[in-house]
Amino acid sequence: MIDYIVDTNILILFFAGKLKDPLPKAKLGISIISEIEILSYTGLTPDEEKCLKNMLKSFSQLPLSYDIKEQTIAIKKSHKIKLPDAIICATAITEQTILELYHGI
16 A cells, blocks of 8 residues: 655655655655656666666556546546646546645755
């Protein structure tokens, strides 16, 4: 059971050492979409990519599923939201957990 799903922007701030508050002391997960978003950044050096991959190992990774797909469709039909954000939100809803969106810098 995951306590929180961490959004991509928090992963970026965490990696950069710029989180205002520490991550919750809980079981943390990430959507496979967040992993794709953060690792596909074109400005990453090979060393940064290696560090990111190591950091991502500390999070439970949540793959796409039929339920997440269906929840994403419902979200997209009722809200004007980008597809990756809708998938991450749908993952949190499907996992019945809290989505950590922003921890200010």
